[in-house]
Amino acid sequence: MELQNIEHIGIAVKDLQVSIKFYEEVLGLKCYKIEEIEDQQVKTAFFKVGNTKIELLESITPDGSIAKHIEKRGEGLHHIAYAVDDLRAALREAESKGIQLIDREPRKGAEGLNIAFLHPKSTQGVLTELCEKPKE
Amino acid sequence: MELQNIEHIGIAVKDLQVSIKFYEEVLGLKCYKIEEIEDQQVKTAFFKVGNTKIELLESITPDGSIAKHIEKRGEGLHHIAYAVDDLRAALREAESKGIQLIDREPRKGAEGLNIAFLHPKSTQGVLTELCEKPKE
Numbered sequence: 585m586e587l588q589n590i591e592h593i594g595i596a597v598k599d600l601q602v603s604i605k606f607y608e609e610v611l612g613l614k615c616y617k618i619e620e621i622e623d624q625q626v627k628t629a630f631f632k633v634g635n636t637k638i639e640l641l642e643s644i645t646p647d648g649s650i651a652k653h654i655e656k657r658g659e660g661l662h663h664i665a666y667a668v669d670d671l672r673a674a675l676r677e678a679e680s681k682g683i684q685l686i687d688r689e690p691r692k693g694a695e696g697l698n699i700a701f702l703h704p705k706s707t708q709g710v711l712t713e714l715c716e717k718p719k720e
Numbered sequence: 721m722e723l724q725n726i727e728h729i730g731i732a733v734k735d736l737q738v739s740i741k742f743y744e745e746v747l748g749l750k751c752y753k754i755e756e757i758e759d760q761q762v763k764t765a766f767f768k769v770g771n772t773k774i775e776l777l778e779s780i781t782p783d784g785s786i787a788k789h790i791e792k793r794g795e796g797l798h799h800i801a802y803a804v805d806d807l808r809a810a811l812r813e814a815e816s817k818g819i820q821l822i823d824r825e826p827r828k829g830a831e832g833l834n835i836a837f838l839h840p841k842s843t844q845g846v847l848t849e850l851c852e853k854p855k856e
Contacts, residue, residue: 585748589770593729593800595846603844610817611802612721633802634725635771660845661797664729666747666769681746708739709796710731 585674587666591715592637594663596653600642604629613638619694626650628694639694663711671698671716678702690716721810723802727851728773730799732789736778740765749774755830762786764830775830799847807834807852814838826852
């Protein structure tokens with residue numbers, strides 16, 4: 585498959601407001617959007633850095649995947665998201681190469697993107713997201 | 721401080737050759753450099769993705785920090801590295817804002833960059849590297 589760029593890095597945080605303050609006041613980045621994604625049980629905050637983005641993720645439920653991640657491993661790096669041109673084709677190719685798909689079909693993610701996750705068991709421990717801009 | 725872009729994402733792996741094969745054959749990226757950094761007890765492999773890079777890290781000693789990371793957390797995302805224009809100034813600013821510095825002064829990292837790490841305890845669980853291109 586052809587990965588165009590790193591669309592964003594996902595970071596699990598306990599308290600989005602505390603973390604936004606840290607990223608703005610200490611790292612000097614600017615939060616340009618806060619978005620709740622019910623489907624994923626998360627509230628997210630986005631920051632542009634050069635041509636890519638940081639996505640902070642706070643769980644909106646005690647048993648969401650971000651809450652579980654933090655319980656097990658603490659706050660920190662959660663996933664890497666690559667932009668692809670054709671998400672369905674990328675998923676079929678990944679599957680044909682032995683990758684375990686978390687999402688067999690694209691679904692809606694933050695920022696209006698079509699997204700799908702690959703299971704870290706089959707991607708060397710890295711939870712991997714593929715993102716595609718919706719075609720007009 | 722002004723973070724210019726994400727210079728690279730560091731990923732801890734058990735076996736660099738196995739991982740290079742995965743990144744090339746499954747993800748379709750091309751390894752353009754393998755470099756051993758004795759100072760950090762790692763062998764690294766680099767891949768360009770858009771305007772940023774993936775850095776795979778394999779420990780060259782059983783008790784190196786990457787080996788310990790894998791023992792504790794398994795393979796996976798290890799650190800995020802931001803490019804800055806003036807590393808010394810960025811370190812002084814970080815310190816003044818309460819960040820715990822792993823490296824109080826820049827040292828040489830992969831690809832000839834001057835680098836320094838910030839302690840994840842003070843960066844919301846994310847091991848953070850700052851990188852600066854050496855001035856001519």
